[in-house]
Amino acid sequence: MRAPHLLPALLILAACVPGQAPTPPSSGKADFTELCAPCHGGSAKGDGELAKTLAHPPADLKGLSSRHGGVFPMAYVMSKIWGYSHGEAPSALMPKFAPLMEGPTVLVDTGDGIMTPTPLRLVEIAAYLETVQE
Ligand code: HEC
Numbered sequence: 001m002r003a004p005h006l007l008p009a010l011l012i013l014a015a016c017v018p019g020q021a022p023t024p025p026s027s028g029k030a031d032f033t034e035l036c037a038p039c040h041g042g043s044a045k046g047d048g049e050l051a052k053t054l055a056h057p058p059a060d061l062k063g064l065s066s067r068h069g070g071v072f073p074m075a076y077v078m079s080k081i082w083g084y085s086h087g088e089a090p091s092a093l094m095p096k097f098a099p100l101m102e103g104p105t106v107l108v109d110t111g112d113g114i115m116t117p118t119p120l121r122l123v124e125i126a127a128y129l130e131t132v133q134e
Contacts, residue, residue: 007125009088023123028128031121036094044132072130094118100125 033042039054041047044061051058065072085097100121108123113117 002126020027027121028124028126031100031125035100036125044129061129062132062134064129074108074126074130077126077129078110078118081122081125 032040032044036044037048038050039046039048039058039059040061041051046058046060048058059133064077068076081097081100085101093126103118104120106120106123108118109115110118
């Protein structure tokens with residue numbers, strides 16, 4: 001068996017270990033750089049190259065935890081990205097988010113105590129953001 005085929009399965013297994021976040025995020029950083037950094041900036045501070053062209057400034061994503069009582073708002077972040085992929089934010093960039101909702105899912109407790117099948121890439125991008133909180 002060739003090794004590259006094992007990687008997705010290993011990621012899913014790693015992500016399914018009870019009580020553990022799927023760390024380290026494998027493609028979360030790459031997805032962020034490609035899809036989010038144009039507006040939110042490579043540092044996630046909201047200073048991407050498109051920021052100046054937007055009517056509403058992109059949020060400082062490093063301050064998510066501090067704006068939510070010191071706790072990273074995992075469910076809020078995932079629902080925000082999910083909303084983007086369903087056309088809630090009008091931008092030509094948003095259709096590119098659809099692949100984040102496809103592919104393998106992992107079981108995640110998003111705060112209600114219920115393990116919910118959630119797209120792996122969505123979980124990974126949110127997990128990456130958690131690592132850049134200040
Ligand atoms: C076209 C520019 C643009 C892109 C691309 C973009 N965002 Fe945003 N984002 C915004 C703007 C503008 C806001 C602030 C307005 C709002 O909340 O809708 C925002 C707000 C947010 C918020 C809410 C922050 C808060 O404190 O309420 C999150 C979370 C977020 N973005 C995550 C992401 C992620 C993750 C990606 C990549 C998958 C992404 N965004 C891509 C422009 C963008």
